[in-house]
Amino acid sequence: xxxxxxxxxxxxxxxxxxxxxxxxxxxxxxxxxxxxxxxxxxxxxxxxxxxxxxxxxxxxxxxxxxxxxxxxxxxxxxxxxxxxxxxxxxxxxxxxxxxxxxxxxxxxxxxxxxxxxxxxxxxxxxxxxxxxxxxxxxxxxxxxxxx
Amino acid sequence: xxxxxxxxxxxxxxxxxxxxxxxxxxxxxxxxxxxxxxxxxxxxxxxxxxxxxxxxxxxxxxxxxxxxxxxxxxxxxxxxxxxxxxxxxxxxxxxxxxxxxxxxxxxxxxxxxxxxxxxxxxxxxxxxxxxxxx
Numbered sequence: 341x342x343x344x345x346x347x348x349x350x351x352x353x354x355x356x357x358x359x360x361x362x363x364x365x366x367x368x369x370x371x372x373x374x375x376x377x378x379x380x381x382x383x384x385x386x387x388x389x390x391x392x393x394x395x396x397x398x399x400x401x402x403x404x405x406x407x408x409x410x411x412x413x414x415x416x417x418x419x420x421x422x423x424x425x426x427x428x429x430x431x432x433x434x435x436x437x438x439x440x441x442x443x444x445x446x447x448x449x450x451x452x453x454x455x456x457x458x459x460x461x462x463x464x465x466x467x468x469x470x471x472x473x474x475x476x477x478x479x480x481x482x483x484x485x486x487x
Numbered sequence: 488x489x490x491x492x493x494x495x496x497x498x499x500x501x502x503x504x505x506x507x508x509x510x511x512x513x514x515x516x517x518x519x520x521x522x523x524x525x526x527x528x529x530x531x532x533x534x535x536x537x538x539x540x541x542x543x544x545x546x547x548x549x550x551x552x553x554x555x556x557x558x559x560x561x562x563x564x565x566x567x568x569x570x571x572x573x574x575x576x577x578x579x580x581x582x583x584x585x586x587x588x589x590x591x592x593x594x595x596x597x598x599x600x601x602x603x604x605x606x607x608x609x610x611x612x613x614x615x616x617x618x619x620x621x
Contacts, residue, residue, distance in 0.1 A: 354504075354515060355537060356540070356542050360550075361497065364496035364547060365500070366555070368555045370560050394495070394500070429579050433578070433580025434609070442616075443572070444561040452540050454557055457555070469574035
C-alpha cells in the first residue's frame with residue numbers, strides 16, 4: 341500500500357503551507373524570534389507564543405484523529421517515534437540547539453524557508469547548520485538517523 | 488501589536504503538519520526532514536517538502552506584494568556558531584521547534600516536552616546574554 345506520487349504531492353503542498361505559514365506568522369524574522377526569547381529586554385514580543393499556540397491547536401486535533409485511524413491515508417503505517425527515555429543526548433542536544441536558536445534567532449524551518457530570499461547571512465547560517473548536522477551524523481552518532 | 492498574522496500563520500503550520508501526518512503518516516519535523524535529506528534517505532518526499540518550504544516566502548510575496556521581513560541581528564561569526572549549534576543540537580536531540588515543539592507536544596511525548604522546555608530555557612539564556620554582551 342504505497343502511493344509514491346500522491347505522497348510526493350502531499351509533501352510538496354505541506355512544505356509550501358509550512359513556509360507560507362512561517363512567512364505570514366512573522367517568524368522568518370530573527371529579530372522577532374529574539375524579541376520573544378529575550379524576556380528581559382523591556383519590550384517583549386509574544387508573537388511566537390501565538391504561532392506555537394495556533395500550530396499546536398491544529399496538531400492536537402490531528403493527533404486525536406490519528407488515534408482513531410489504523411494507518412495514514414497514503415501509507416501502511418504511521419512513522420511516529422516510539423516513546424523513549426529522556427536521556428543525556430536529548431538534554432544536551434536540545435540545550436545546544438536552544439543556545440544557537442537564541443544567538444541568531446533562527447531554527448531550521450525559518451532558516452531553510454528564508455533561503456529563497458537570498459540573504460547571505462541566511463545562506464551562511466544554513467551552511468553551518470548542515471555542517472553541524474553532518475558532523476553529528478558522521479562522527480558522533482553514525483547511523484542514528486531514523487528511517 | 489497585531490497578533491492575528493502570527494496566529495493565522497501558526498494555524499497554517501499546524502495544517503501542514505496535520506496533512507503530512509494524516510495523509511503520509513510522517514512527522515513534520517524540519518530538522519529530521521533536512522537531516523534525512525542530507526543523509527540521502529527518502530530523498531523524493533523530503534526534497535518535495537523542502538522545495539515547498541522554499542516556495543513559501545515566494546507565495547507570500549505573490550499574495551501580499553511584499554517580501555516577509557527578515558532582520559539579521561547577530562554578527563557573522565555569531566551566525567556561523569549558531570548554525571553549527573542548531574545543526575548539531577537538533578540531530579543530537581532528535582528534533583527542533585517543529586518536531587518536538589509542535590508535533591511532540593501534541594502527542595504528549597515526555598521526551599518532546601523535556602526537549603521543548605530545555606531549548607526554550609537555553610534560547611532565553613542565549614538571547615539575554617547576546618543583549619548583555621553585544
